[in-house]
Amino acid sequence: MEYTHGGDVYRNRVKMDFSANIGPFGMPESVREAAIRGVLASTAYPDSEAEELRNGIAGKEGVLPEQIVCGNGAAEVIYHLAAALKPKHALLLAPTFSEYEHALRTVGCQCRYYFLREKNGFRIMPDILDQITEVIDLVLICNPNNPTGVICPKDLYFPLMETCRLRNCVLAVDECFQDFLLEEDRCSFLDMWKSAEERKRGRLFVLKAFTKMYGIPGLRMGYGISTDRELVRKMKKERQAWNVSVPAQYAGLAALKEEEFAKTTRNYVAGERRRMKQELKKLGFQVFDSRANYIFFKNPYRAELYEQCLKKEILIRKCENYLGLDASFYRIAVKTREENEELLRCLESIVRREEIWHQARSREERK
Helix, strand or coil: CCCCCCCCCCCCCCCEECCCCCCCCCCCHHHHHHHHHHHHCCCCCCCCCCHHHHHHHHHHHCCCHHHEEEECCHHHHHHHHHHHHCCCEEEEEECCCCHHHHHHHCCCCEEEEEECCHHHCCCCCHHHHHHCCCCCCEEEEECCCCCCCCCCCHHHHHHHHHHHHHCCCEEEEECCCHHHCCCCCCCCHHHHHHHCCHHHCCCEEEEEECHHHHCCCCCCCEEEEECCHHHHHHHHHHCCCCCCCHHHHHHHHHHCCCHHHHHHHHHHHHHHHHHHHHHHHHCCCEECCCCCCEEEEECCCCCCHHHHHHHCCEECEECCCCCCCCCCEEEEECCCHHHHHHHHHHHHHHHHHHHHHHHHHHHHHHC
């Protein structure tokens, strides 16, 4: 299966990139200015402990700095988690972000899969608990999931934590897209862990990033929070020194203060996501219940949307390389109103050509 990700603007001629799930407003000015100051301060090595940044994150998340490990993007943190745990068997969702499996394979881990079913709207169902057996060392879920954008039902949080505790395995949750959830949907596993009885908490690891909300994928700034401080210590031993650059640390500190920017972005994305879903349904696409800053849908037409959009220099994410999906599935980011409108016009023109082709075909068959 082809190894690829969204955001490949380097090998394609692109004027609009809907393939990478970055917030529509890009980088806040304060974050941009902080990154520039970081460049000017880069005559010195970065703080290898990212102490100031970890203190800032700890204040925001309500945890201790010792529970936090920072990385060169969330992807690096995933690799550090795999190297520190060295699990023999892990349970992953399918489809989901491919970097989990790639990281786990580097330590010889055998991956098992809980397949999300189209008939269930790609939701996690209670039967996932049956697959968390005694041999599983790590359960890793993405919430909301990538590429589907579907969130884990809240009534499964405690059962998942409890089942993992009883099986003595780590529950790792990627919450990198939680920032885009509306208040009624936003709920971190970390909050649920804190509210549980101490004897029933188990070992939890939560992955987060500044990349998506604050538009800094090129700076690379992610972090993990673990309820197991020994796990954090092991992860720090696996990382290289100075893995988070000075500009990234400066940008992260500035992003922590951008609460109003995050709120504005969250509300804007929710409105555009709702509108775009309606328009996509009108065009005949099957749209799933994404709550994140991207939309996951199925194409019922013969036209290859990726190639047709690329001719208009619009890049979307084809999802055929995700385990459990085929070439009919696509993912698009929610961007500004103007950009979203241009994408919708492009998709409409593709659908209209498809309908004309079918009408011509039907006339030929009737002759």
